[in-house]
Amino acid sequence: MALGNALYDEKLASVYDRMYPIGHDTDQAVEFVAALTPPGGSVLELGVGTGRIAVPLAERGFAVHGVDGSEAMLAELARRDPRGAVTTQFGDFTAEGTGRTFDTVTLMLNTFFVAITKEQQLGCLELVRRQLSPGGRFVLEAFDPAPYHTMEKPDFSVRHLDERAVMLDTLTVDRSLQLMVSTHTIIDGGAPETREHVLRYAFPFEIDLLAELSGLRLVERTEDWAGNPYTASSLRHVSVYERASEASGAEAR
Numbered sequence: 001m002a003l004g005n006a007l008y009d010e011k012l013a014s015v016y017d018r019m020y021p022i023g024h025d026t027d028q029a030v031e032f033v034a035a036l037t038p039p040g041g042s043v044l045e046l047g048v049g050t051g052r053i054a055v056p057l058a059e060r061g062f063a064v065h066g067v068d069g070s071e072a073m074l075a076e077l078a079r080r081d082p083r084g085a086v087t088t089q090f091g092d093f094t095a096e097g098t099g100r101t102f103d104t105v106t107l108m109l110n111t112f113f114v115a116i117t118k119e120q121q122l123g124c125l126e127l128v129r130r131q132l133s134p135g136g137r138f139v140l141e142a143f144d145p146a147p148y149h150t151m152e153k154p155d156f157s158v159r160h161l162d163e164r165a166v167m168l169d170t171l172t173v174d175r176s177l178q179l180m181v182s183t184h185t186i187i188d189g190g191a192p193e194t195r196e197h198v199l200r201y202a203f204p205f206e207i208d209l210l211a212e213l214s215g216l217r218l219v220e221r222t223e224d225w226a227g228n229p230y231t232a233s234s235l236r237h238v239s240v241y242e243r244a245s246e247a248s249g250a251e252a253r
C-alpha cells in the first residue's frame with residue numbers, strides 16, 4: 001500500500017459504525033446514488049469501509065464493487081453482507097484502478113482527502129476518470145475546508161459511541177500544506193488507544209480544477225444529499241462530475 005495515513009485498523013473498524021451511525025443522511029446518500037445510476041447499473045465505491053452505503057445499494061439491485069485498503073474494514077463489511085452482495089477488493093485506490101468501468105464511481109465522507117499531496121489527488125482523479133463508463137457519473141462528498149483553514153488553535157471534541165464508550169478527537173491544521181492531522185482516542189473500558197490520520201483538504205474550486213486536469217467536468221454541486229443548494233455558508237458539498245469528453249463530444253482519452 002502506498003498510502004497508510006488514513007486507513008482504519010481493527011480498533012477503528014470495531015467502532016466505525018458507531019462513529020457514523022446509519023441515519024437519515026445515509027438513506028439520502030443511497031437515494032442520491034440510486035437516482036444517478038441506471039437501474040441495475042454498476043457502482044464503484046472507493047474506500048468502501050464497512051459498506052454503510054454500498055450494502056443498501058446492492059440490496060436495491062445495483063452491482064456494487066468496493067475497494068478498501070483496510071482488511072479490518074472489509075471484514076466488517078463481510079459481516080454486514082454475509083451473502084456477498086457487494087464484491088470487494090483490497091487495494092489503494094489512489095495508486096491503482098480496478099481495470100473495469102462503472103456507471104457511477106463514489107468517494108464518500110471526505111475520503112478523497114486521504115491523498116495527501118495535490119499530485120496524489122490528481123492521480124486519484126485520473127484513475128476515477130479511467131474507471132467511468134461513457135455517460136457515467138463520479139460523486140464526491142467532502143467538507144468545505146474554509147472553517148478549518150482559518151483555525152488558529154488545535155480543536156478538541158468528544159464523540160459518544162455508546163453508553164460505555166467515547167472517542168476523544170483532536171484536530172490540528174497546517175494551512176501552509178493544507179494538511180489536517182486528527183487523532184481519535186477510544187475510551188471503552190480498556191486502556192485508551194489513539195490512532196492518527198492525516199488528510200489533505202482541498203477547496204471545492206480546487207477539486208474542480210484538479211478534476212478538469214484529469215479530464216472530468218463538474219455537472220452539479222449541492223450542499224447535501226437532499227439536493228439543497230450549495231451556498232457561501234455550506235459546510236460540505238456533494239459534487240457530481242462526468243467525463244469531460246462527454247461534455248465536449250471529443251474522443252475519450
Ligand SMILES: C[S@@+](CC[C@H](N)C(=O)[O-])C[C@H]1O[C@@H](n2cnc3c(N)ncnc32)[C@H](O)[C@@H]1O
Nearest residue numbers: 006007008047048049052068069070092093108
Ligand atoms: C471515512 S471511511 C469511509 C467509509 C465509507 N465510504 C462510508 O461512507 O462509510 C474511509 C475509508 O477509506 C479507507 N481508505 C483510506 N485510505 C485508503 C486508500 N488509500 N486506499 C483504499 N482505501 C483507503 C479506510 O480504510 C476507510 O475504510
